[in-house]
Amino acid sequence: MSLELEFADGRDVFATEDMVLNMGPQHPSTHGVLRFIIRADGEVMRSAKADVGYLHRSIEKIAEKVGWHGFMPYTDRVDYVAAMTTNQAWAMAAEVLGGVTVPRRGEYCRVIAAELGRICSHLLAAGAMGMDIGAITPFTHAVRERELINDLLEELCGARLTFNYMRIGGVAWDLPPGFGAKVLRFLDHFEPYVDELDDLLSGNKIYIERLANVAVVSRERAIAYNLVGPNLRASGVKYDIRKHLPYSVYPEFDFEVPIGEGRHGSVGDCWDRYIVRLHEMRQSARILRQAIDGLPEGPVIAKVPRNYKPAAGEVHVHVETPRGDQSWYVVADGTEYPYRVHIRTGSFAAMAMIEELSRGLMIADLVALIASFDIVAPEVDR
Amino acid sequence: MNTAAIQQFLHERFGAAVGPVESARLFDYVEVDPSAVEEVALVLRDHPDLAFDCLNNLSGCDRPTRGRIQITYELFSYVHRHAFVMKVGARRDRPEVRTVERVWPAANWLEREIYDLLGVIFLGHSDLRRLLLPDDWVGYPLRKDYVEAPEYHGISTVRESALKLSERR
Amino acid sequence: MSGYVGNIVESVTSIFDGMAVTFSHFFRRPYTVQYPDRMPVRVQDTLPYRYRGFLEVDLEICTGCLACERACPIDCILIEVLKDKETKQNLLVRFDIDLAKCMYCGLCSEPCPTGSIHHTREFEGADYSLESMVRRFVLEPTVTYKPKKAGEDDPAIVPILERGMRYVNEFAVPEAAPKAPKKEAAPAAKPAPAAPAAPAAAPEVQS
């Protein structure tokens, strides 16, 4: 006896139509405004195509119009979750082109600010990850800690989000009196908090089950797709710009580069990406302690003309932002305006990979995947 | 390997398609012919001494004075931890370059971005659509001669400054 | 089987510990700041000195040098200075700042020689239209300020200039510029090109 498993026109009787779902542009877990076009069979996705550009503010074009000094506040907006490192990237690009040397104290100020910003960003990433998996409390706790850093940074530069702290040649403000002690006091509070987050979230069985072995990125695929920063390191590649292509005064500090070990699944799964960020916060705290300890005396900014005109030339600058190696390609033509600025950000590379990774995942996993890549939509769109 | 050695190696293999070592003041680069870029890229990736497994950055830059749109490939090798910069000059009136998407998957979006903002057509690209701008946007904003349309779907692209408004009163 | 039991044990213990963490928060103080009404002090008064709130211009000490207008990357400052032909004085006839457009980057207050344009700690500016966010500082043409060689002696202006110079002194000093003696970790005092008499007041410590 044969079962009729096909319709007259040859279609499988049991075949179901795929459902096309629009996730976004407004959706609680898209971390900004972005859209996924999901083809799903029930809860399982066939593919999730990312549609970006909702937050495109043409920052690269603006750079060609506002001049070298004037572009600094715009770099805050490239990645507003960690504006300090983007500030630093632009300052470094302009300095390299113009041959400006930053005073040592200026570099230390930059490192202190950038590492505080890194903790800030990773806190948000870890908290939002918990939020996307459904745990609400870790997010508020992370934001609570982040507020304390924001208070510190506000004292340092007068803003909580768009810092505009760095200048070509150094930083705009020296550390305020007693700042170092305050940072140390904060770190004394912060380091136990990370352990608490481990107890509350990272060790939780449900959380591990949700993340382990989900969206595994192998070492080869991570490199081919040019994943950077924590996402790359979670796949087992020990590469950190601060360590391996050193800039600023990072060689003077003793810190480790955590990589994914696949403790609960395979190397390069969502849980690894999460835990790498947690470890990086601890390392940042370590750098901060050393930086405050060894803070040299002296000026914090070099003499740079108001009308800054670096000689014609091109430069590639790499800076380790919380979302990884941010690569700036800056062309100067000897005028007071940059000729061309191109920013390849960490989220951009990660975003391009989501389509490949999403195949066969469940819709709930896509949320975990986006969160684990720590995608900040404005950084993708710029 | 440094840029000079890589250039020599590539020049021996590809002849005139690979230009001499040139300097952009802060780094050296090698100019590659637009039609040969995919073959060069494959060699760069697959040769064990080069092993450029990562396309770190792909940027375009409009150079109207030279009549070219210059595309800069910044390559990095995680195996040897060395970097290499390769440039391709696409003709401004007919900007066509072979895609390297099949060599480095990362190029997929980077090339789409360049197509979107500079209008370079990557031959053989699997999904060459606009990335950041709306699909029906006219023009390529990062070209130096780009003039923004006064309106987009009836929405003005200019907002008068409130300062100017207050002047009128 | 061991995996089966292990899973159960792991789930129970990890949830147990997570619950302990959350329960311990019942015994911790909440961090909430009940802005704006239930605060012991106004939130503006708790902000640090460097806070970048609304821009404000002290016309008494504005030299009309247009440095701020040039520094602004988004052209939200509009200044007009006229030369009075009879008295040979510069007249400020317009000093408008569009606070709706301003991005509070602080680039304008940096080049100001006297600290005339500076950020305040005010930030509450909700309004019904964008145009009403334009602040007009010049109500009637004002003579621009001219720094005096011997130091400021007008008792009406001295406190304003002192305040302005204190603001200027917060900014970092370039490497090559001469430095005023400073205490440990205190911000370097910027040389005051326009007002030599201004005392470098110790920056207010906000905590």
Added chain:
Amino acid sequence: MRAYLDAIAAGYPTVSPALVYLIGMLAFGALVVFVFILPVAGITSWVERRVWARIQSRIGPNRVGPGGFLQWLADGLKNLLKEDVIPAAVDVPLFRIAPYVVVAGFVAAFVALPFAGSLIIADLNIGILYISAITSLVVIGILMAGWSSNNKWSMLGGIRSATQIICYEIPVGLSIFPVVLLSGTLSMQGIISAQGWAPTSWHMFHSPFLFVSFLLFFVGALAEGNRTPFDLPEADSELVAGFATEYSGMRSLLFFLAEWGNLYVIGVLVSTLFMGGWQVPHFTDNGVVLAVAQFATMFVKAYFWVFVAMWVRATLPRVRVDQFMTLCWKYMVPIGLVNVVGTATMMVVLPQGSIVLRWIMVAMTAAILVQFARRVFFHLRRANYGRLGRISEGAA
């Protein structure tokens, strides 16, 4: 209840007693709904927000009334006055009815819920069976809401909810079995009467099987009530708001009313089945005082579990659909079956139960609580949360 109605019916000989019964029951039902269920559900919403807030280092709603106590009234009024938006493409009748079906499903459960020894609307002899059956009505309402919304997120939410409630009926049923075996009745009052006021006489501590049963029941009840970690149908980070996405105003609130009210039902069920319900020591012969004491005991016990559910929700992440099914079919159902067999065996071997075993169970629970307190103190000691910055200084 019946006696009162008989008395009234006797006063009006011309009216058919059936009509008196009907009107009387309806009036009483309305009274219970308005005087008890709505306030309890509403206050639960306020308590939940305050509990969450404290866990998250916040204060929570504290402006309306003393300590924000009347927040639920303000929210309810606001939602009543809001526009009831019905999107153009929805299936209008179903869309309108769905919230009522959900509320009806959960309110009907109150018929058989005991409040005190003499306070129960109807002591059905199939009480627990009735409750577990009638609460499943909710799934129909949720499916209706999900399907009629004409929104894919809503539909996914509705389908998830249906699978969830249907699957978890089984472990919940299995975890009720041992209790029924022990008490020999399905009646709620009967189950409570089979226990005493002392913890050693509670079903929960009868044997390890019953203790595990209790845990299974609580987890299963959370799943049936769509609570974290099983809040898949309305998983806000995945499905926006699940089946409630398209709802606004009061209709949306009704879903949440059912959810919060359901928490209380869960609490009452747990305390009835496993914790001796309203049992208090017989300290007075005054029936009214005793009833009040019983009611208070029941309420406190039930509300303790409501609190635990809130606390769990603030702590745990959400499981995925497939893990959710794994948990149900691979873990809870087999363990539930073992429990049933184990309890039955126990009852054959030790028909009267063992007081030593009961004391051991109580001691074990106490040990767990002590360990818990130690962990809490450890976390408190470790967290260095002194005065840090402006935030903590500004805090009231």
